[in-house]
Amino acid sequence: MVQENSGTGTADAGGGDSSRPWQTLSSGFEQARAREDSLDRLVEWPAQRSLLGDVTGLAVLDAGCGNGAKIAQLAEDGAAASVGVDISGNFIAPPPGVELVEGDLSDLAAVPGLAGRLFDRILFLQSFGYAADPVRALRTARGMLAEDGFILLTRTQPIRYAIERAEQNGTSLGEEYFATESFTYRHRNWDEGVTLTKRPYTMSDLLNTFSAAGLWIEAAVEPRMPAEAAERYPHKQALLNKYLGILMFKLRPLRGPQPSR
Numbered sequence: 307m308v309q310e311n312s313g314t315g316t317a318d319a320g321g322g323d324s325s326r327p328w329q330t331l332s333s334g335f336e337q338a339r340a341r342e343d344s345l346d347r348l349v350e351w352p353a354q355r356s357l358l359g360d361v362t363g364l365a366v367l368d369a370g371c372g373n374g375a376k377i378a379q380l381a382e383d384g385a386a387a388s389v390g391v392d393i394s395g396n397f398i399a400p401p402p403g404v405e406l407v408e409g410d411l412s413d414l415a416a417v418p419g420l421a422g423r424l425f426d427r428i429l430f431l432q433s434f435g436y437a438a439d440p441v442r443a444l445r446t447a448r449g450m451l452a453e454d455g456f457i458l459l460t461r462t463q464p465i466r467y468a469i470e471r472a473e474q475n476g477t478s479l480g481e482e483y484f485a486t487e488s489f490t491y492r493h494r495n496w497d498e499g500v501t502l503t504k505r506p507y508t509m510s511d512l513l514n515t516f517s518a519a520g521l522w523i524e525a526a527v528e529p530r531m532p533a534e535a536a537e538r539y540p541h542k543q544a545l546l547n548k549y550l551g552i553l554m555f556k557l558r559p560l561r562g563p564q565p566s567r
């Protein structure tokens with residue numbers, strides 16, 4: 307099934323990537339993620355889990371949680387309150403203590419049941435790009451952090467999309483990296499038939515978004531494949547050699563006067 311975006315949806319309205327095709331895409335995405343050789347299993351989730359550290363007794367909110375498997379894992383690891391929010395509404399049966407809610411990460415405070423709640427960890431794992439207004443979404447999340455809480459945000463290296471588009475369009479890396487027009491994107495491993503609309507971003511776009519939302523970067527990580535996994539799955543190491551993988555940020559609220567917009 308092809309689900310086209312008009313190009314005048316969330317991407318143009320607020321700067322995020324369009325999230326509407328996810329009702330269709332989510333099962334393909336989850337199947338790909340569950341594969342033994344998925345980069346999420348081999349590289350991303352281990353690195354995300356390591357940055358989260360001990361979650362015992364913590365309240366955790368996973369924004370754009372997919373089917374909820376990661377937040378369920380955190381509940382098993384001892385998180386006291388575990389909430390997952392996703393627009394697809396395509397969830398696993400929630401284990402005891404886990405709440406999975408259909409909602410939009412663009413405004414987490416407006417998601418049913420979340421108003422007034424505070425969290426020690428708020429996760430945007432490969433989901434932040436779908437916020438209608440990225441700065442607003444992060445500011446809202448920042449306001450929902452408990453004392454000493456942090457946001458864990460991961461995003462695809464922007465260079466990956468620039469390389470792909472340079473190859474497709476016969477252009478150069480720099481031309482595509484600095485392009486500003488939204489582009490359509492199909493993910494081979496998820497569902498060839500679904501088109502996502504994406505807005506190009508540069509590293510400075512991403513870093514300035516964090517500043518504008520009143521956040522500072524406590525740690526940034528570019529996770530790599532462990533040598534043993536690279537040997538077992540050389541085709542995945544080859545992908546990372548070409549496209550670099552994802553960026554991960556541990557973000558904390560700036561104290562004092564906040565930037566105005």
Ligand SMILES: C[S@@+](CC[C@H](N)C(=O)[O-])C[C@H]1O[C@@H](n2cnc3c(N)ncnc32)[C@H](O)[C@@H]1O
Pocket residue numbers: 324325326328329332335339346369370371372373376391392393394409410411412430431432433436437438
């Ligand atoms: C690439 S997947 C990542 C899923 C999961 N966080 C992970 O790390 O495996 C992106 C997820 O964001 C969700 N999503 C997209 N737009 C959204 C929105 N506006 N609000 C909430 N979830 C959204 C999709 O349904 C999908 O589950």
